[in-house]
Amino acid sequence: MSEPARDPEVSALEAALAGLPPAPAGLDRDRLMFRAGLAASRRPGWLWPGAAGVLGLATATLAVLLALRPEPVVVERVVYRDVPVRVERQPARETDEPSWGEEAGRYFQAREQLLGRGLDGVPVPPPLPPPPALSKLNGEL
Amino acid sequence: MGPELLGRLVDEHAAALVLYARQWCAAPDDVVQEAFIKLARQRVPPAEVVPWLYRVVRNGALSSARAARRRNRHEAAAASRTPPWFVAAEGTGLDAETAAAALQALPVEQREVIVAHLWGGLSFEQIAVVAGCSSSTAHRWYAAGISALRERLGVSCPNRPATPK
Numbered sequence: 001m002s003e004p005a006r007d008p009e010v011s012a013l014e015a016a017l018a019g020l021p022p023a024p025a026g027l028d029r030d031r032l033m034f035r036a037g038l039a040a041s042r043r044p045g046w047l048w049p050g051a052a053g054v055l056g057l058a059t060a061t062l063a064v065l066l067a068l069r070p071e072p073v074v075v076e077r078v079v080y081r082d083v084p085v086r087v088e089r090q091p092a093r094e095t096d097e098p099s100w101g102e103e104a105g106r107y108f109q110a111r112e113q114l115l116g117r118g119l120d121g122v123p124v125p126p127p128l129p130p131p132p133a134l135s136k137l138n139g140e141l
Numbered sequence: 142m143g144p145e146l147l148g149r150l151v152d153e154h155a156a157a158l159v160l161y162a163r164q165w166c167a168a169p170d171d172v173v174q175e176a177f178i179k180l181a182r183q184r185v186p187p188a189e190v191v192p193w194l195y196r197v198v199r200n201g202a203l204s205s206a207r208a209a210r211r212r213n214r215h216e217a218a219a220a221s222r223t224p225p226w227f228v229a230a231e232g233t234g235l236d237a238e239t240a241a242a243a244l245q246a247l248p249v250e251q252r253e254v255i256v257a258h259l260w261g262g263l264s265f266e267q268i269a270v271v272a273g274c275s276s277s278t279a280h281r282w283y284a285a286g287i288s289a290l291r292e293r294l295g296v297s298c299p300n301r302p303a304t305p306k
Contacts, residue, residue: 019233022160036181
């Protein structure tokens with residue numbers, strides 16, 4: 001900015017005023033420097049407050065999402081699967097087999113004959129032993 | 142900002158800053174001290190430190206003046222006992238108390254520009270940034286203030302060269 005032409009009296013007044021030193025400041029210089037150093041060492045760091053804020057926000061968001069989450073729908077479904085079955089063939093034990101006696105064999109044989117040939121197929125029973133004498137029986141009684 | 146530079150700024154500018162803050166508030170020392178502490182707290186120093194200090198002091202002084210108006214009468218009376226603005230100096234042709242009284246009679250915007258320019262060494266562009274006006278307005282306030290001071294003080298140039306007749 002170009003200064004206009006100066007009046008010499010104005011310049012003299014400016015010089016006279018500027019020649020008046022301001023009253024010294026009532027500052028305690030040592031105290032000021034101490035406080036300035038203290039302030040310089042306590043510059044606010046934004047890393048940890050910022051990280052804490054971000055984490056807090058994330059926690060709150062997750063809490064809201066958890067609270068507003070819909071109930072999970074349970075779907076039951078039958079699934080058929082082919083399961084290989086291991087069959088172990090165990091040897092049959094003789095004790096499991098029914099033991100048929102000789103009389104049973106004769107029974108089955110007589111039944112086959114009866115069913116196949118009717119009454120004609122009924123085997124003739126062996127002759128009965130002769131009955132004891134009647135007198136002998138009376139004597140014993 | 143290192144302590145050496147801060148100490149040099151305190152030594153060179155504290156008195157003028159206190160005079161500047163005195164235009165608004167009754168506790169200029171506290172305002173200037175807080176401005177220096179705020180400067181020390183800056184992670185990146187301002188590009189133009191001295192105008193920055195003047196702007197911070199101006200804002201602080203205006204806030205302090207607003208707070209002082211809310212205080213009770215006792216504190217206001219205590220604040221009214223202001224120390225002298227200037228130190229008496231020989232060879233200037235001006236009485237310190239008279240000059241301070243003449244300066245105090247000016248409107249605050251004229252006082253602000255005169256103090257910032259004459260004792261703070263700020264250019265009118267820097268004053269415009271600090272005061273929030275245009276540089277032409279700052280210059281106009283300055284010229285009006287100097288003219289009013291010239292009339293009040295009735296100062297003629299002591300080293301004025303003799304006008305050729």
